[in-house]
Amino acid sequence: MYTLVSSQTGNMAFRVSRFEEVASLQEQQGYNHYNILLVTKGSGRLFEYTFQENALLALGLYQPFQVKGELEGVLINFHPDFFCIYKHEEEVACNGVLFNNIYAPPLMQLAATEMAALLNIIRQIEEEMARPALAQYEVVMAFLKIFLINASRMKLERQEGLVPVGNEPFILQSLKDAIEQYYRKEHSPGYYAGLLNITPKALNKLSKTHFNRTLGGLIAERIMTEAKRELYMTAKPVKRIAFELGFNDEFYFSRFFKNNAEVSPVVYRETVGWGNNP
Template sequence: MLTGKLPLHVYKANQEVAPLLISEVEAREKVWQNHTNYFSVLWIKEGSGVLETDFSKTTYEASQVYCFNIYQAFALHPETVTNAQLLLFHPNFFCIETYQHEVGCNGVLFNQVYNAQPIAVNSETASELAQLLKNMQEEIATGELATGELVFSYLKIFLVKLTRLKTAQTPTCNPTIPIPAVLTQLETLINEHFTQHHQPSFYAEALHTPLKTLGNLSRKHFHKTLSLLIAEKIILKAKWELLHTDTQVKAVAASLGFKDEYYFSRFFKKHIGLSPAHFRQAEWDMRRGFLSIP
């Protein structure tokens, strides 16, 4: 379990700690890893290897972009020298939930359980994305009047461009890479039953498909195990409840099909790195701040 292996770095975004960070990444022979409370966008510029997150592993190569949700741990296992750029931004600066309709990225870039494919970046788009990152870096460096608003605008455009690329490359929109009908049915079933049924065997039986066959199809097309697909849906719903309601953790656990509040807390901490109560308190403390733009 990857999350349990990586230390969690919680950045408390404020005037002294930038709510948006851009850094250069170089991975040679050693594993490079990241686990923070910021949204993460990793752009592989050069190199190849294996990218690991939670239960899944996939190969990466140059000119690919990967997007990760807050508290999602990931690591690079380089096979050749890897150079990348890492963009981190806090929900207080740009809240995906708030701007999802304008940017359209909530279910495409960061919360897409069923599409773990990277975003392929061509040379033309690469120039545009690189310029936007440069603009953000320069504005942050100047710290002049309305810097936050300008950086916010650049980030918004950056995410829109990534969303358009990802949408155009989604397998379900590409007739040359068809998704088997049974996986489409699986998506529907998980969406309908993930709060009551957590075991992959339930879905295999409901679809009249051998568990091993369904698991192989999930790994082939979604690059994730059945258990991870279900777990991610549970975690997404749990985070929403903890962030947007004051429902007691015990009630949140029950609504997600956990009879034992403590088992739910262990499950949540295994994936996020914090207990539900600590996650809620930490995020409420930060999101009540003054950093939201505009």
């Protein structure tokens, strides 16, 4: 296990370890850092998704997860203070691809050559961390950036290769557009069903079939994605963020946030931080 500690906070900034070194891997988890799992051997389950060896799993900030299965592989953790996916959005397109894409699975199967390429970057990171030297923090960050760019390219290639006709009904693209347009004001599944002239039950069934989420879960996840971004990137009071996301009651918003992230908006902001990220 190799760990970099922030000189400012004294907390973990970046870590790479093997699965066997992480005793709690298969327990329900939610952390104030990003988690990337490279599964090199075994098969398992994450949420409603099954995966085989040569899989990459990407989990966001305070995203509770449980990995089931007898597995071998590598775990990467990094805090947003070490690398901010929002501020590096133009350089590294992992936001909305590896992380924060509510319509796509949080994992992908890799070809053996792709896994080998990513593991090679990990090997270089471990070699760098094994011998502390000048600007090690910056070098490891550069390697992480290369890793994220390569992984994002791999996932984008898979998404671009999908043919929606016959697989994903056209109405679901209309649903995506509607959620993007109205999620700040409309939180009810019934509203979107009425907008698309379909019954809530039928739309919910389509959502579960194609997105592995209920319609209500899909809407909640979109709200949470924006709430986390606002808490992380701005100094806005929680009350204002709640109002901008369609919540008239700050305390109801806090309960909603905690139900979905297992921490309150205040704790999230305190442990993730804002405005001081590289």
